[in-house]
Amino acid sequence: MSKAPTIAALAADLAGGRTTSVALTEAALDRIADPAGEGVRTFTHVDRATSLAQAEASDRLRAHGIVPSPLAGLPVSVKDLFDLAGQVTTAGSVVLKDSAPAKVDAPAMARLRAAGAVLIGRTNMTEFAFSGLGINPHYGTPGNPFDRKRIPGGSSSGAAVSVADGMAVAAIGSDTGGSVRIPAALCGLAGFKPTQSRVPRDGAVPLSWTLDSIGPLAASIACCAVVDAVMAGEPAHAPEALPLAGLRIGVPEQIVLDGLDATVSAAFSRTLTRLSQAGAHLSDLDMPALIRIAEVGGRGGFAAPEALAWHKSLLEHRGSEYDPRVSVRIRRGAEQSAVDYIELLAARKAIMAEAVEQTRDFDALLLPTTPIVAPRFDEVADDAGYTRLNIMVLRNPSLFNFLDRPAVTLPCTTDGLPVGAMLVGKRHHDRRLLAIARAVEPVIAG
Secondary structure: OOOOOOHHHHHHHHHOOOOOHHHHHHHHHHHHHOOOOOHHHHEEEEOHHHHHHHHHHHHHHHHOOOOOOOOOOOEEEEEOOEOOOOOOOOOOOOOOOOOOOOOOOOHHHHHHHHOOOEEEEEEOOOHHHOOOOOOOOOOOOOOEOOEOOEOOOOOOHHHHHHHHOOOOOEEEEEOOOOOOHHHHHHOOOEEEEOOHHHOOOOOEOOOOOOOOOEEEEEOOHHHHHHHHHHHOOOOOOOOOOOOOOOOEEEEEOOOOOOOOOHHHHHHHHHHHHHHHHOOOEEEEEOOOHHHHHHHHHOOOOOHHHHHHHHHHHHHHHHHHHOOHHHHHHHHHHHHOOHHHHHHHHHHHHHHHHHHHHHOOOOOEEEEEOOOOOOOEHHHHOOHHHHHHHHHHHHHHHHHHHHOOOOEEEEEEOOOOOOEEEEEEOOOOOHHHHHHHHHHHHHHHOO
16 A cells, blocks of 8 residues: 655645645545445544535635645544534444534644644544444444454544545544554554643543543654644644664563564564664663553553543443443443542552653653554454453553653554554653654654
8 A cells, every 4th residue: 555645745735736625635535435445434424515615715725825834724534532513522432423513623623723624524433432443333443454354453443544545644533542553553654642731632522531642643753743733732843853873762671572473573673673773772671660550550440430430321321322342341440449549540650750760761662562463353353352452452552641651653664564663752752752753763664
């Protein structure tokens, strides 16, 4: 499959008069509507007329020299988790289909609209974002762009496929335990999870208010950086790549390298070799904090009790309409007591402090985004396979939601299906991480 175009390249084409927003938007809409494609499973809602009206307005503004950002006129998809004025936010579920349309855009979506993005449609997702696989029994599940018999990853499944299949230039997802980074990695894209407070989460259906964050999926780290800057209310540009030579990169020894499949292991080994040859200083990192996260998370974690607090009434009245694989996980929140939850909050604070000390000497951490390539649909057909593989794909990304560290996934060279390499930065040092990722990206790409 061809490489998705970058925001910079398309912005240059628009500026040079080689294309128009209407042409780009029509092409994206045609891909969505193609009966031979994945559009019907990738999007839960598309308004062709409104999208084209946005594109026409962008072209008219450009003709008068008004170009609010590099995103101006470019089709961007939005996960069906975020409020857009006049649309119903269903969060990939049928139980919210009869809800009132949103009165206003979520703040992050309003910033995208103000930047000139054409918000082309709402993308499919795991119901209520509660899985890393992307399976949705209500709206169908789009096939992985590299092998349609394989899952796209989740929960932002449609987000990844919309970009990889040319239905959008960039996509907005949410990431509570890897829901941006997992589908980006499994579909050969870049994805970015910021420090949680960087992008406002108002107007988004929550999964876990402790862990939820909002981030982009796109063709490159520069693309992700532009979209992130817009949503964060900052100037819409990507940071320059830092010099790679001399950067101190730690490779955690605990948990994250366990059980790698052959494709991921080979790709990650090549990644380490290429970065070392490029002058980065790679070191094994003893990081016991990761084991501590696994230990305290084993008693329930944040997502289930926080989700149950939001879903309690819906489950009581319409629980039979949920995906059973989602509702069972939400209901587990009832197994935790208030004391358990309070102790978990305290443990998290202590572990975050431990992690700061253990990583103090490094510019970034490096690890495989997921330990396995995209599973086949038949491998997740039964509950046992679903549960096992869901745990596997969430394992590495979720560690850094717990630590509230910014993290990116980058495609790394592979002889088979896509493999992602994850870089993790220091909390609130998001732009520095993106600058490091821009340096790493061309070195490890195919």
